[in-house]
Amino acid sequence: MNGTITKRCGCRDAEGKQLNSSCPKLSQRNHGLFSLVQELPPRKDGTRRRFRRSGYDTKTKAQNDIDKLRALLNIADEHDVEGRARIADMLETVGSSKDPIPDHAETKRKFATGQSLTQHMTVGEWLERWLEGKKGLRKKGKDRYEVDIRLHLIPRIGHIRLDRLTVGHLDDMFAGIAETNIETNDANILRRTALDELKLIPWKGLENRRQRKAIKETIDAMDPFRRITGVATQHHIKATLRAALNVAIARGLIVFNAAAHVELEAAKRPKALVWTEERVAEYLRTGVKPSPVMVWTPEQAGQFLDFLADTGERLYGLFHLITFRGLRRGEACGLRRTDRNRAAGTLTIATQLVQDGWEVIENAPKTDSGERVVDLDEYTVEALDDQAARQEAERLTFGEAWIDSGRLFTMPGGSFIHPGWLTDYFERLVELSGLPPIRLHDLRHVAASLMLAAGVDIKIVSETLGHSESRITRDIYQSVTPKAAREAAEATAAIVPRGAVRRPEPEPTGPAADPRVEQVAQVALDHLVAQILAAAEQDGRPVEEVAQMALAHVAGQPAEAVSNHDGHTTATHEGAKVIAFRPRRVPA
Numbered sequence: 079m080n081g082t083i084t085k086r087c088g089c090r091d092a093e094g095k096q097l098n099s100s101c102p103k104l105s106q107r108n109h110g111l112f113s114l115v116q117e118l119p120p121r122k123d124g125t126r127r128r129f130r131r132s133g134y135d136t137k138t139k140a141q142n143d144i145d146k147l148r149a150l151l152n153i154a155d156e157h158d159v160e161g162r163a164r165i166a167d168m169l170e171t172v173g174s175s176k177d178p179i180p181d182h183a184e185t186k187r188k189f190a191t192g193q194s195l196t197q198h199m200t201v202g203e204w205l206e207r208w209l210e211g212k213k214g215l216r217k218k219g220k221d222r223y224e225v226d227i228r229l230h231l232i233p234r235i236g237h238i239r240l241d242r243l244t245v246g247h248l249d250d251m252f253a254g255i256a257e258t259n260i261e262t263n264d265a266n267i268l269r270r271t272a273l274d275e276l277k278l279i280p281w282k283g284l285e286n287r288r289q290r291k292a293i294k295e296t297i298d299a300m301d302p303f304r305r306i307t308g309v310a311t312q313h314h315i316k317a318t319l320r321a322a323l324n325v326a327i328a329r330g331l332i333v334f335n336a337a338a339h340v341e342l343e344a345a346k347r348p349k350a351l352v353w354t355e356e357r358v359a360e361y362l363r364t365g366v367k368p369s370p371v372m373v374w375t376p377e378q379a380g381q382f383l384d385f386l387a388d389t390g391e392r393l394y395g396l397f398h399l400i401t402f403r404g405l406r407r408g409e410a411c412g413l414r415r416t417d418r419n420r421a422a423g424t425l426t427i428a429t430q431l432v433q434d435g436w437e438v439i440e441n442a443p444k445t446d447s448g449e450r451v452v453d454l455d456e457y458t459v460e461a462l463d464d465q466a467a468r469q470e471a472e473r474l475t476f477g478e479a480w481i482d483s484g485r486l487f488t489m490p491g492g493s494f495i496h497p498g499w500l501t502d503y504f505e506r507l508v509e510l511s512g513l514p515p516i517r518l519h520d521l522r523h524v525a526a527s528l529m530l531a532a533g534v535d536i537k538i539v540s541e542t543l544g545h546s547e548s549r550i551t552r553d554i555y556q557s558v559t560p561k562a563a564r565e566a567a568e569a570t571a572a573i574v575p576r577g578a579v580r581r582p583e584p585e586p587t588g589p590a591a592d593p594r595v596e597q598v599a600q601v602a603l604d605h606l607v608a609q610i611l612a613a614a615e616q617d618g619r620p621v622e623e624v625a626q627m628a629l630a631h632v633a634g635q636p637a638e639a640v641s642n643h644d645g646h647t648t649a650t651h652e653g654a655k656v657i658a659f660r661p662r663r664v665p666a
Contacts, residue, residue: 080116080117081114081115081116081117081144081147081148082114082115083112083113083114083137083140083141083144084099084112084113084114084115085099085104085110085111085112085113085137086098086099086101086104086110086111086113086132087101087103087104087109087110087111089101089103111132111133111134111135112132112134112135112136112137112139112140113130113131113132113133113134113140114129114130114131114132114134114140114143114144115128115129115130116128116129116130116144116147116148116169118151118166118169118170119151119159119162119163119165119166122163127166127170129147129169129170129172129173130173131143131173131176143179146179146182147169147179149182150165150168150169150179150180150182150185151165151166151169153165153182153185153186153189154189161189164189164195165185165189165195167195167196168180168185168195168196171196180195184241184333187330187333188330190330191329191330191331193330193331198239198240198241199239199240199241199331200236200237200238200239200240201231201232201235201236201237201238201239201240201243202231202232202235202236202237203236203240204240204322204326204331205227205231205232205236205319205322206227206232208322208325208326209223209224209227209322211325216432216441216442217432217434217439217441218432218434218439221434222314223318226314226315226318226319227318230251230255230307230315231251231315231318231319234251234254234255235247235248235251240326240331240332241331241332243323243332243336244336245336245339245340247336248316248319248336248337248340249340252312252340252342255307255312258306258307259306259307262304262305262306263306265300265301265304266303266304268300269297269300269301269302269303270303272293272296272297272300273297275293276290276293276294276297279293309342309343309344309345309346310345312342312343312345313342313345316337316340316342319337320335320337320338323335323336323337323338348369348370348371349369349371350369350371350372350373350520350523350527351368351369351371351372351373352372352373352374352375352527353372353373353374353375353378353513353514353516354375357514358514361514367515371517371520371523372514372515372516372517372520373516373520373523373524373527374513374514374516374520374524376528376531378513378514379401379524379528381511381513382397382401382507382508382511382513383397383398383401385507385510385511385513386398386507391507392468392490393487393495393503394461394464394465395461395462395464395465395487396410396465396487396495396500397504397507397521398457398458398461399425399458399461399462400518400521400522400525401521401524401525401528402455402457402458402525402528403425403452403454403458403525403542404521404522404525404526404529404542404543405427405452405522406430406443406519406522406544407497407500407501407518407519408430408431408432408433408497409427409429409430409443409544410487410500411430411431411485411487411494411495411496411497411500412429412430412431412440412485412494413425413427413429413485413486413487414428414429414484414485414486415466415484415485415486416484417429417486418462418486420459420463423453423454423459424451424452424453424454425451425452425454426450426451426452427443427449427450427451427452427544428442428443428449429441429442429443430442430443431494431495431496431497432497433496433497433498436496436498438494438496438497443544449544450541450542450544452542462486465486465487469488469492472488472490472491472492473492476490476491476492479491480492481493500518501517501518504518504521505517505518522543525542525543526539526543529542610625610628
């Protein structure tokens with residue numbers, strides 16, 4: 079294709095007519111500007127078209143652009159009529175819009191992957207297309223992606239061309255989120271302050287009613303309470319964008335993933351803490367939980383289960399199962415009667431009920447490893463037997479009104495248990511029990527901590543909980559019961575040999591002794607020794623033999639004390655540990 083470069087100026091003759099290329103001053107170096115004209119392949123109807131551009135101050139710059147145009151035209155083979163037409167369409171659009179000449183490498187990549195050369199996809203358009211293509215994603219996961227895209231990504235960066243998205247754009251986006259968090263927090267404080275002020279104004283009295291009305295009008299004009307976009311959510315937003323851009327790279331739409339190079343504040347997972355006596359006392363004093371994730375001790379877990387048994391709680395078996403086997407909320411609600419193998423003493427976790435808004439959806443467990451078989455101990459088997467008997471009694475009571483949902487745990491009428499309702503119900507039970515508060519999901523943490531404290535192998539714990547890797551189990555469930563931690567500390571300290579002087583003095587196990595009592599005891603001991611010596615001399619027996627007879631008489635019986643624990647024993651016989659309570663059976 080031919081291309082020409084000309085030089086023109088805006089000078090006019092005496093009659094006011096432009097001289098253009100005939101101006102005598104064009105021979106001067108700094109007079110006039112260069113322009114180019116490049117022939118393009120004709121349109122589909124055969125009409126001629128050209129690429130024109132002017133305003134170059136040197137001929138070299140104009141020639142460079144002509145070389146770029148010819149290189150772009152040569153991307154398509156000379157026999158590829160359709161391909162050359164696509165490139166010509168692009169150059170015609172660029173020429174009319176006065177946009178920069180497209181990059182050769184980018185255009186070649188788009189041409190090879192069959193992308194449009196004239197239309198530029200925005201970030202928002204690609205995110206919507208990417209989300210539509212996630213066919214194998216579960217609804218809850220897809221909804222989470224949709225929230226990130228609709229609330230954060232499209233409003234802030236959706237207008238930017240996909241191929242021009244930079245790390246700077248994303249830095250600005252997250253800076254904007256931080257500013258919005260400050261504004262949201264301030265608005266929440268103002269609304270909360272107004273509500274607190276409203277509570278202090280009495281209802282009676284004309285002036286008080288006027289004040290209450292004015293404050294209510296002010297509150298109505300305020301923004302509603304809103305949640306801030308926390309660090310963990312920001313990381314999820316970044317992960318959503320990064321996943322979408324990775325697919326864009328795989329399809330040849332872009333070559334650089336800006337989301338992979340954005341730095342955010344580290345998201346810290348809340349650490350699970352055990353409700354020790356000190357933490358319980360502090361909570362009762364301040365009303366503030368030490369951590370969002372709290373774990374009961376074995377004794378507290380036993381008290382809760384005993385409370386449920388003593389009050390005849392109809393869902394005792396469900397809470398017992400979560401406490402010891404660590405099922406997720408949706409897995410427990412989704413268990414079917416056919417999932418239980420009573421002869422083998424196992425449960426198959428094959429489905430779950432998931433809350434979407436308030437709607438309940440049944441689908442497979444959270445992960446592939448979530449589909450698992452859980453072994454049951456004898457106490458759990460008893461609890462499930464009692465649960466089945468209770469359910470059968472309810473079925474007979476309701477008669478034809480009974481709804482056969484097929485679930486292992488149901489509402490009194492046989493319908494499935496709503497996961498959201500179960501969470502609220504558990505919180506009420508915990509409050510009635512008088513125990514420190516934990517979430518329903520924290521019962522899963524209780525189960526993990528009990529198994530780890532009992533010496534169960536981390537791999538078995540991971541498989542029981544349905545984790546894909548034991549590493550996840552180690553990262554999440556690091557809390558153990560205080561007794562187990564103290565035993566581990568003592569065992570570690572005992573390994574290092576120390577001199578007798580440096581060993582700590584044993585602490586007294588009881589209250590300080592009264593000196594008068596010690597004096598009386600010493601007198602009695604001296605008298606006993608004197609009697610033993612006299613008896614040995616009179617009978618001719620060794621002093622040691624007489625002393626042993628006396629000690630046996632004082633003790634009442636020579637047999638050694640036998641431990642009679644009643645609880646759950648786990649791990650090997652050599653390293654077994656006993657959790658000092660036994661879950662009680664549900665009364666019939």
